Amino acid sequence: MLKRFLLLAFIILFASCVPQKDLVYLNGDPTTKTTIKKINDAPYRLQVDDVISIDIKSEKNEKLVAFFKKNVRTTNTVNNNTDQGYSNQDERIEGYSVSKHGTIRLPYIGEMNVLGYTTKEVRLKLEQEILKYFKDLGDIFVSVDLTGIKYTIIGEVESTGPKVIFQNRITIFDAVSFAGDIPLTGDKKNIEVWRNSPSGPKRYLIDLTEASAFDSEVFYILPNDIINVKPLKQKSWGTGTTGLQSLTTIISVFSLVTTTILLVRNL
Secondary structure (H helix, E strand, O other): OOHHHHHHHHHHHHHHOOHHOOOOOOEEEOOOOOOOOHHHHHHOOOOOOOOOEEEOOOOOHHHHHHOOOOOEEOOOOOOOOOEEEEEEEEEEEEEOOOOOOOOEEEEEOOOEEOOOOOOOHHHHHHHHHOOOOOOOHHHOOEEEEEEEEEEEEOOOOOEEEEEEEEEEEHHHHHHHHHHOOOOOOOOOOOOOEOOOOOOEEEEEEEEOOHHHHHHHOOOOOOOOEEEEEEOOHHHHHOOOOOHHHHHHHHHHHHHHHHHHHHHHHHH
């Protein structure tokens, strides 16, 4: 009986421990894929709920430029690393939010469709509209940029929920680190990324323990992505993620079984 139990305990201990390679990021070497590189290098096209900043300057007519003021809305993020481009709870995003109809609303110009446009295309379109109010395009300087990248992260991370990073380009490692990293109970090998597309939501998987993650089409996070970090099976089994935790669980089970058998025999 004891030998069988010890054999079973050894099997459970071996199966429940998480290999070191599953806990370490970026093992191996990346293999560059031309197709994926083109996808990641393609300019981002605006979606609903994106926020863009529009800056218009003119040395000759500042009063007219003043009418193109930016809207302000408050974010829901909770990090204080503003010096690194990250937001905090009181941070306010200045910009124009893309409505559910795919438009932004500007003074004088009114509704302007930007859905599916790149920021460069929006700038060119805006310059043509502004020419109606300025004699010469050379009198003004227009810049259009994404006002940070908003995404949502759920599952086995230290801090879940919507996040905003005030950069125009972030990696999935930036996104995970900003959420407080993945604990030992999180599965780094099968990270889910849900992304909106014209045909509907798409699900991608990325393995953060392999250097091939650099070649994934979701290596760079896009606005409104949802990142889902699933728990390891060891967590659902309750056997622990380290050898010591697993051994402690096995000893507890063995003690319980032994005590139960002794009680039954003494009845």
